[in-house]
Amino acid sequence: MRRVLLAGFASFGLLTAAQAEDAPRVQPVQVDASRPDWENPAVFARGKLAASATHFAFESREAALAGDMTKSARYQSLDGLWSFSFSPSSDAVPTGFEQPGYDVSAWKTIKVPAMWQTEGYDQPRYNNITYPFPANRPLIPHATNPVGSYRRSFEIPANWSGQAVVLHIGAAGSAYQVWVNGVEAGYSEDSKLPSEFDVTRLLKAGQANIVAIQIHRWSDGSYLEDQDFWRVSGIERSVYLKAVPKASASDLFVHAGLDKAYRDGVLSTDVALAARDKPVTVRMTLLDGDKTVLTKEAKVAAGAARTQTLAASVPGVRQWTAETPNLYTLLVEVL
Known part of the structure; x- marks a missing residue:
C-alpha cells in the first residue's frame, strides 16, 4: 500500500510541475499610460x-x-x-x-x-x-x-x-x-x-x-x-x-415590496433628473391592466441634476408568486 501511495504522489508532483510552466503570468507593472x-x-x-x-x-x-x-x-x-x-x-x-x-x-x-x-x-x-x-x-x-x-x-x-x-x-x-x-x-x-x-x-x-x-x-x-x-x-x-429632451429622467430605481403584515404593497421610485432650466413635474402611475391603481407626483424646481423620490402604499396588492405571477405596469413621466 505504501508503494502505491508513493507512486501516486510522484505522479502528482510531475503534473504540478508541468502545470506551473504554463501558469498565467502577471506583469510587475500593471498600470502604464504608454500602453494602449x-x-x-x-x-x-x-x-x-x-x-x-x-x-x-x-x-x-x-x-x-x-x-x-x-x-x-x-x-x-x-x-x-x-x-x-x-x-x-x-x-x-x-x-x-x-x-x-x-x-x-x-x-x-x-x-x-x-x-x-x-x-x-x-x-x-x-x-x-x-x-x-x-x-x-x-x-x-x-x-x-x-x-x-x-x-x-x-x-x-x-x-x-x-x-x-x-x-x-x-x-x-x-x-x-x-x-x-x-x-x-x-x-x-x-x-x-x-x-x-x-x-x-x-x-x-x-x-x-x-x-x-x-x-x-x-x-x-x-x-x-x-x-x-x-x-x-x-x-x-x-x-x-x-x-x-431637456426635461427627462436619466435613471430610475424602482423599489417594490410588502408591508410588515405582508398585505399591502410598498412602492417607491427614485427618478434621476438631468439639469433643468425650468420647473418640472415628476409623476408615477401604477396600472393593473387598464385600471389606474395610484398616481403620485411632485413638483421639482429648476436647477442642477438631482434625484426625486416618489413613494406610495398599494392597498391589497396582488402579490407575485411563481404560481400567481401577477404583474403591474409602472409609468414614470417628467412633465
Missing part, C-alpha cells in the same frame, strides 16, 4: 454616460404604454450594413479611418448586429478554465489580437433640434473606441453591457454624419472573463440613436 487603452487596467471607459436602468423617453403617454421605442419619433436605428475592415493583428489596423474624408469604398460590408465570426472572419473559440491567449496580465499578444473597424453614415431628423442625441451600443467587445465625424466620442470595455455616449456636440445638422467604431477582440478586460463560454466578437446587439 486595452492593455491599461486604469482605463476601462471614457466619455460614457453613467450606467442606468433600461428606459426610453417616449414623446407621449400612449407611446410609453405601447412600449415600442422603434416606433418613436425619438428613435433612429443604425442596424444594417456597415463598411468593415478586418485586421488579424492589432498592430496592422487602418489608421485615420474615423475621419470623414477617409475612403472606405474598397472595404467590405458586414451586418450589425452580428458576430464577425459568423460573417466569415476569424473563428470562435471555446475555453473553459484556460485563457484563449497566452496569459501575461494585463498584456495581450498583439499579433493574434484581431481588430474590426466599422463605419457608416447617418443623418439627424430635423425635429431633433434642441434635444440631446445619445448613441446607444447594445453590446460589443471586448474593447472599442467610438468616433463621430472624426472626433472621439468615447471608449468602453463592457463587452456584454450597453454603452451610451452623448454625441450632441459632434453632430452636423442637415448633412451626413460619420460614426466609426474600432473593436479589439481581446483586452485587459478579457482576463475577467475566464469561464466556459464561446468567445466571439463584434457588435452583437443593436446600435441606435435616441433624442432626449
Whole structure:
C-alpha cells in the first residue's frame, strides 16, 4: 500500500510541475499610460454616460404604454450594413479611418448586429478554465489580437433640434473606441453591457454624419472573463440613436415590496433628473391592466441634476408568486 501511495504522489508532483510552466503570468507593472487603452487596467471607459436602468423617453403617454421605442419619433436605428475592415493583428489596423474624408469604398460590408465570426472572419473559440491567449496580465499578444473597424453614415431628423442625441451600443467587445465625424466620442470595455455616449456636440445638422467604431477582440478586460463560454466578437446587439429632451429622467430605481403584515404593497421610485432650466413635474402611475391603481407626483424646481423620490402604499396588492405571477405596469413621466 505504501508503494502505491508513493507512486501516486510522484505522479502528482510531475503534473504540478508541468502545470506551473504554463501558469498565467502577471506583469510587475500593471498600470502604464504608454500602453494602449486595452492593455491599461486604469482605463476601462471614457466619455460614457453613467450606467442606468433600461428606459426610453417616449414623446407621449400612449407611446410609453405601447412600449415600442422603434416606433418613436425619438428613435433612429443604425442596424444594417456597415463598411468593415478586418485586421488579424492589432498592430496592422487602418489608421485615420474615423475621419470623414477617409475612403472606405474598397472595404467590405458586414451586418450589425452580428458576430464577425459568423460573417466569415476569424473563428470562435471555446475555453473553459484556460485563457484563449497566452496569459501575461494585463498584456495581450498583439499579433493574434484581431481588430474590426466599422463605419457608416447617418443623418439627424430635423425635429431633433434642441434635444440631446445619445448613441446607444447594445453590446460589443471586448474593447472599442467610438468616433463621430472624426472626433472621439468615447471608449468602453463592457463587452456584454450597453454603452451610451452623448454625441450632441459632434453632430452636423442637415448633412451626413460619420460614426466609426474600432473593436479589439481581446483586452485587459478579457482576463475577467475566464469561464466556459464561446468567445466571439463584434457588435452583437443593436446600435441606435435616441433624442432626449431637456426635461427627462436619466435613471430610475424602482423599489417594490410588502408591508410588515405582508398585505399591502410598498412602492417607491427614485427618478434621476438631468439639469433643468425650468420647473418640472415628476409623476408615477401604477396600472393593473387598464385600471389606474395610484398616481403620485411632485413638483421639482429648476436647477442642477438631482434625484426625486416618489413613494406610495398599494392597498391589497396582488402579490407575485411563481404560481400567481401577477404583474403591474409602472409609468414614470417628467412633465
